[in-house]
Amino acid sequence: MEWKRKDLIGLEDLKKEEIETILEVAKSFKDVSTRSVKKVPALRGKTVVNLFFEPSTRTRTSFELAAKRLSADVLSFDVSSSSVSKGETIVDTAKNIEAMKVDCFIVRHSISGAPEIISMNVSASVINAGDGCHEHPTQALLDLFTVKEKFGEIKGLKITIIGDILHSRVARSNIWGFKKLQADVCVCGPPPLIPKGIDNLGIKVTYSLDEAIENADIIYLLRLQRERQKENFLPSLKEYSFLYGLDKKKYEKLKKKTFIMHPGPMNRGIEIYSDVAEKDKSLILEQVTNGIAVRMAVLYLTIGRKI
Amino acid sequence: MDRREIEEILKEMADKIEREYDLEDLVLIGIKRRGAILADRVNKLLSKKLPVGYLDITFYRDDFSKIGAHPVVGTTEILFDIDNKKIILIDDVLYTGRTIRAALEALIDFGRPEFVKLFVLIDRGHRELPICADFVGKKIDIGKDEMVEVKLKEIDRIDEVIIVKKWNGKEKTLSDLKI
Numbered sequence: 001m002e003w004k005r006k007d008l009i010g011l012e013d014l015k016k017e018e019i020e021t022i023l024e025v026a027k028s029f030k031d032v033s034t035r036s037v038k039k040v041p042a043l044r045g046k047t048v049v050n051l052f053f054e055p056s057t058r059t060r061t062s063f064e065l066a067a068k069r070l071s072a073d074v075l076s077f078d079v080s081s082s083s084v085s086k087g088e089t090i091v092d093t094a095k096n097i098e099a100m101k102v103d104c105f106i107v108r109h110s111i112s113g114a115p116e117i118i119s120m121n122v123s124a125s126v127i128n129a130g131d132g133c134h135e136h137p138t139q140a141l142l143d144l145f146t147v148k149e150k151f152g153e154i155k156g157l158k159i160t161i162i163g164d165i166l167h168s169r170v171a172r173s174n175i176w177g178f179k180k181l182q183a184d185v186c187v188c189g190p191p192p193l194i195p196k197g198i199d200n201l202g203i204k205v206t207y208s209l210d211e212a213i214e215n216a217d218i219i220y221l222l223r224l225q226r227e228r229q230k231e232n233f234l235p236s237l238k239e240y241s242f243l244y245g246l247d248k249k250k251y252e253k254l255k256k257k258t259f260i261m262h263p264g265p266m267n268r269g270i271e272i273y274s275d276v277a278e279k280d281k282s283l284i285l286e287q288v289t290n291g292i293a294v295r296m297a298v299l300y301l302t303i304g305r306k307i
Numbered sequence: 308m309d310r311r312e313i314e315e316i317l318k319e320m321a322d323k324i325e326r327e328y329d330l331e332d333l334v335l336i337g338i339k340r341r342g343a344i345l346a347d348r349v350n351k352l353l354s355k356k357l358p359v360g361y362l363d364i365t366f367y368r369d370d371f372s373k374i375g376a377h378p379v380v381g382t383t384e385i386l387f388d389i390d391n392k393k394i395i396l397i398d399d400v401l402y403t404g405r406t407i408r409a410a411l412e413a414l415i416d417f418g419r420p421e422f423v424k425l426f427v428l429i430d431r432g433h434r435e436l437p438i439c440a441d442f443v444g445k446k447i448d449i450g451k452d453e454m455v456e457v458k459l460k461e462i463d464r465i466d467e468v469i470i471v472k473k474w475n476g477k478e479k480t481l482s483d484l485k486i
Contacts, residue, residue, distance in 0.1 A: 028363065040416070304371055
């Protein structure tokens with residue numbers, strides 16, 4: 001299908017066919033990164049700006065490499081030393097950079113909706129690289145890509161997402177994505193970290209890890225943010241890791257073709273134990289590899305949209 | 308041009324390859340999609356089967372800013388090292404030369420071949436870049452408002468080459484191409 005969107009803000013408003021188009025295009029970008037010359041000239045002459053108002057290493061590096069492998073010029077904007085710290089609004093910041101004729105903004109912000117606000121005020125493409133508790137669409141797309149690569153088809157798979165569903169933008173984007181591609185989604189975590197009414201999205205909710213991982217095809221572990229314990233969402237980290245952490249004993253009970261995923265960075269010994277993170281069932285590093293191909297596809301499609 | 312005539316040209320291509328090149332270190336690379344099919348067909352006609360690769364040039368096109376991204380992109384499948392290889396590059400129609408320019412750029416990203424020779428089924432003229440073929444099956448002289456349509460049975464269910472004229476935004480088949 002023809003790609004018409006200027007921006008990628010979330011998976012909630014994407015159609016199933018649009019998600020499939022991105023995954024299809026990503027497939028052809030995957031082998032670019034395996035060649036000796038890891039570069040194609042598709043976006044030569046385009047400028048991509050990383051606008052990260054929140055720290056990130058993996059996502060920013062991944063976007064930067066993706067843009068560079070498409071031959072775009074990339075500028076990483078250091079927010080801490082910029083005029084944002086002097087009180088400029090995000091829209092003014094974006095408009096000022098756009099006045100220097102750039103083609104795409106990659107935005108991460110701690111406030112949900114910030115990338116969308118920027119997208120409404122600039123004519124360059126805006127790609128959401130994670131906003132507050134809202135969405136992290138490219139993470140979910142790379143997860144979908146990784147699962148599709150393993151299983152061939154996503155329809156009918158049992159996907160279990162475990163952890164802090166309440167605060168997780170990764171969980172939200174993944175729920176939208178997997179639901180649209182007709183997987184069965186189940187979420188699991190301590191009751192205070194599961195938002196009320198989430199079952200209205202057509203997903204299963206359970207508070208028991210044993211029940212959640214039984215028969216699952218994918219076990220998706222979310223990173224537990226340690227601050228949540230200080231905010232009294234959890235009695236203790238130790239209790240969390242005892243009840244919801246994936247250790248060797250639970251790992252060995254999994255059925256043969258179950259895979260484990262994690263968006264990173266991992267808290268070893270909390271949601272995932274060291275002896276599990278490196279096992280055969282772990283797709284964690286494949287996710288990182290696929291992130292480049294998926295982000296190349298998103299940049300290629302949004303910047304090259306039909307006007 | 309019908310199935311028989313296409314087959315004759317491919318046979319000529321195969322004969323020229325056998326006659327003029329040492330099959331050692333020779334590889335065929337077809338430009339997707341129809342050049343790739345032609346490369347496979349030529350390979351079947353050779354006395355010794357050569358490695359065949361398929362090149363997708365979508366990301367190397369020079370008209371990205373003009374026409375935007377192509378949602379349908381294929382993958383390049385060259386599963387061998389092309390360093391120091393002798394390459395026969397195969398495509399269906401040679402027109403402006405821009406596809407071949409893009410293909411050469413793409414190939415060079417995979418390695419440094421000893422040489423690249425270009426074999427095409429049809430040369431329809433109107434070159435915009437200094438590129439010429441080493442083998443042309445059929446040269447035809449048609450206007451820029453006309454299009455050559457190559458149909459191959461693997462994807463189009465029929466083997467034929469026709470000329471189509473664009474006229475008031477509609478397409479009209481002019482004639483079957485006489486050989």
